[in-house]
Amino acid sequence: MNVVAIFDIGKTNKKVFLFDENYKIVWENSIVLAETMDDDDFPCENIEALRNWVFDRLEDIKSLSEYVLKAVNFSTYGASFIYVDENGKVLTPLYNYLKVYPEVLKREFYKKYKGEEKFAVKTASPVLGSLNSGMQIYRLKRENPELFNKIRYCLHLPQYLSSLFTGQYFSDITSIGCHTNLWNFKKTKYHSWLAKDGVLEKMPPIHRGEDTVTLSDTSISIGVGLHDSSSAIIPYTINFEEPFVLLSTGTWSISLNPFNNAPLTFEELKSDCLCYMQYTGKPVKAARLFSGNEHEIQTQKMAAYFNVPSDSFKEVVYDKEIIAYLRGIDLNKPALEKDRFTISTDSAFKEVSFDDFKNYKIAYHRLMLNIMEQQILSTKLVLHQSAVKKIFVDGGFSKNSIFMNLLAEAFTDVEVYAASMAQASALGAALAIHQNWNPKPIQNDLIDLKFYKH
Template sequence: MAGNVAVIDIGKTNAKLALVRRSDLAEIAVLKRPNTVLQGAPYPHFDVDGHWEFILAGLAAFQADHGVSAISITTHGACAALLAADGRLAAPILDYEHTVPDDLAKEYDAIRPNFAETGSPRLGMGLNIGAQLFWQFAQDQSLKSRVVQIVTYPQYWGHRLTGVAATDVTSLGCHTDLWAPREGGFSSLVARLGLEGKIAPPRKPSDVLGPILPAIAARTGLSPETPVLCGIHDSNASLLPHVLRQDAPFGVVSTGTWVIAMAMGGTQLPLDASRDMLINVNAFGDPVPSARFMGGREHDLALQGHRVAADDATIARVLNSGVMLLPALAPESGIFRGHTARWIGEEPAIGTPERTAAVGLYLALVTARCLQGIGQEGPVIVEGPFGRNRAFLQMLSALRPGPVFTSTGQTGTSEGAALLWGQGVPEQALEPAPTPAPEHEDAFRPYAKAWGDHLT
């Protein structure tokens, strides 16, 4: 398929616009802006108007410099937009990290479906969209009557581009409490919330919502016929290229603000909802056992902006010293939810390669526990920034029975979202992850065992 796909990629930390050449999935251009949360009334909410201006300006630049054939969309989960009759927001889009939904946790828990129905663990803050909606409707008694349609976050941007309202199965299947993944339909919560007919129709991520609106074409210079794809949840965008290319069993670790471990095939284990294990839904509507933690957030908290590389000798020194970080720096969620982070041994100074190495090893140890807990088998493919973290990759390679690979693209989310348009899947761009040097390889497993012993 010839042409370039402009991918709107709204992550929790950054908003991105990537232009992807569809023939080989190469990223021609990437623009970014911080995903800053606005703190004004009525609650912390996303800066959708700022993002919108950024998107339109970027689309115009991409069209002028390279040409745009289609638009695809991928965003973080746990996010819904409430649309009024005029198509505008009936209320700001709540930041899922705000704690206000917890105020009605007891009341919400009384109506939410169980894990067996939804595959959705009970999460704090607004990480369950059902809890967000329950709280929003309780705070503003007139809101529900003003809401004509509810769309998930990728489709909010699709709606602004096309005027067509939809949801997609991957976003509905992302711990919303609103979806029953094994049945492939809405859960019983939709009726309990009184939202029958108000949640926009679920569609496949690859469906075309429609062409861009005439005003968008005039503003950006894009053809009025430019198609807009329905869109996809970001970790499922990272998974999609591998679902299309790989034979099961295999696993994908999507890294960013969240680290999402996903198992295709593998051993069917009972998932522990109390440890942030869940059922995701892939682009084809299939259930995917998953586990997650805020690895990117923890990485940034631990390093405090100091990106100092750690070579093999430094990694070996940390392994042999026994210095290690225990979970969790972001204890509100994840497989070690509720644990208090602490250092064993002398904490490495901020800005040193030893700290970089220790943090990379820690992140790999948590990721390995996630993969083990969801029954992952076969190779593991690491997407995103941790694919360039040497300590992380070496420890993961030492612990997993199958080989570990990294994706050579800048962001697996953009590649996956671009694949929603057109036909054909280019050859996979994977590289073997760096494995421990022979003289150091015997140090990884004892370190991992000691780390585990400290958790008991």
């Protein structure tokens, strides 16, 4: 059986899948790797452990006699640079995008390049510090110029993993075009700051997402890799022509609208609206929430308070009477004056006391109500004046009946679906290189949909 191997590297879970020619998963493996510390004792990805795991799994795959490996591709989280010298040796830790960015450096950078507002609009990148991966390069150059001079290539994580197999170095538009401060969306080229700061010469050539490098000794096609959020939308753009929004949920909940071409405003950027880039080079307007992270933090606290297992939320189903009860309490409370920006950046659940709830079930419904309050604002940012008829939800929250029912209730003028699919970002990375390994036509039944009534 001919297969493609996809390494799908999340911040928490590292997975590898084998897809057959009909894009069904026939084998998989996953691990959670312990983080290590960077040179400032801040937690970061253990790149050596990740590299070893990738190589070990590839050896496992090659030993499976029932499969013929035809291709390999990579889908990973973004905002992550690896710096290598001319021999491909890694020079620094893989710094964590959650690491606090020095305020002095940030001010210096934006002052040098026409201020936050103009720069953010040009690069479709909210001001996010380390989450703007280009700012990580700027910091390295300013804090350690000697090390910066040793760098031959700055590689985003998917392209680094690809280079381990090919020995070749590329950039990819899905990684460059995603809130990095690197890409000038109006001029469709790198922003001029890269040339002025000596970074451009360290960026490898851009490789098309659908192209591969064939290993001469094995005839295996190796993809250049994709940013996972851009990869996750590929199965949908292949299967659906009618305008839609994809709400991709995990650590981040990201509303992606490939049918909204309106330029970003600075107000939208301040609300964490941005542009992702499809592997075809077309921009996708997107809005992000850190709601999966918030959900994890609060359910852990909730479980400890109510003395139940940490994954008890999986057993809680949507109860409209509890929702009505909680909304009734809200009506009797004095309204807190909060602007849209405050709600979208900070869940009101942080102000809640667990003492207010009789049981875990009610407390969990309250958490989901607060998350949905944010989600509505976030998704509306990308829906604005576009002809979207459907919202597809994939990832963790697509299996959450409270989230799905509240979303359908909030967006009565569109159809809301939970999308069930074999690992969207991994599947997208497989589909991107379809022409280079798979002789069969792409099936049109890759996505199972469950409709939620208003």
